[in-house]
Amino acid sequence: MVEFLSVNGEPVSFWPLALLLLAALGAGWIDAVVGGGGLIQLPALLLFPGITPVQALATNKLGSIFGTTTSAITYYRRTSPDLKTAIPMALTALIGAFGGAALATLLPSEAIKPIIIAALIAVLLFTIFKPKAGELSRLRYTGHQHYLRAILIGLIIGGYDGMVGPGTGSFLIIAMVTVLGYNFLQSSAKAKIVNLCTNLGALLLFVPTGHVLVGLGVAMGVMNMIGGYLGARMAISKGSAFIRIVFVVVVSALIVKLGADMIFAGQ
Numbered sequence: 001m002v003e004f005l006s007v008n009g010e011p012v013s014f015w016p017l018a019l020l021l022l023a024a025l026g027a028g029w030i031d032a033v034v035g036g037g038g039l040i041q042l043p044a045l046l047l048f049p050g051i052t053p054v055q056a057l058a059t060n061k062l063g064s065i066f067g068t069t070t071s072a073i074t075y076y077r078r079t080s081p082d083l084k085t086a087i088p089m090a091l092t093a094l095i096g097a098f099g100g101a102a103l104a105t106l107l108p109s110e111a112i113k114p115i116i117i118a119a120l121i122a123v124l125l126f127t128i129f130k131p132k133a134g135e136l137s138r139l140r141y142t143g144h145q146h147y148l149r150a151i152l153i154g155l156i157i158g159g160y161d162g163m164v165g166p167g168t169g170s171f172l173i174i175a176m177v178t179v180l181g182y183n184f185l186q187s188s189a190k191a192k193i194v195n196l197c198t199n200l201g202a203l204l205l206f207v208p209t210g211h212v213l214v215g216l217g218v219a220m221g222v223m224n225m226i227g228g229y230l231g232a233r234m235a236i237s238k239g240s241a242f243i244r245i246v247f248v249v250v251v252s253a254l255i256v257k258l259g260a261d262m263i264f265a266g267q
Helices: 014-033 038-045 053-079 083-104 109-129 143-163 168-180 184-206 214-238 240-265
Strands: none
Touching: 014 038, 014 053, 014 184, 014 214, 014 240, 038 053, 038 240, 053 083, 053 184, 053 214, 083 143, 083 184, 109 168, 109 240, 143 168, 143 184, 168 184, 168 240, 184 214, 184 240, 214 240
């Protein structure tokens, strides 16, 4: 058991493991509602001495796929999301995530953090100053125009998720609200299906290359499943207005976290 939960041959201690499992529970809940669970899950992984950034990213994907699978099934059973849009988006997101994961092994994530922060600020301002956005589904495109935009969203955000990760669900939701015209609840439901495939795409590269810490990932996955189920149930019962509030809080936290990382990294 100790070897199963080891980090590069070193056994884990109790308190970092307890903190990681608690973070995984919270991350599962946040991911199920609006995405962004990596905001708390990745830092908890990085508390373990000797873990590399790529190992943390890869292990985070293994833990997250349990939660995204659970929340995706829960959403599907209760909201019947538009699979004709979700499946093509998810498949291209899987391809994008595989490519992004390959880049993650070569490029420092710090190189793109300023762009991510700028995008998150724009998303936050739009959500605050457009309070009616995402209340009702008003699709902006039909036919091929709709599906082409959905596929491009999946490919681009899937690439981001494979390379960096935190905030992927939030980017997916706001893209589906602003570009495609879905409400927050329908966007969140489809985002879980897409996010499931982005995690899978990244793992298709990370597992064969040996970057995944399987023991920690599985332990996180169990807690992620619980959080994902509870979060999806709450989001479905509370509706789009609740998701919008949580969305604003999570995106604000992402901006603060990434901004603080940049400031301290520059010192």
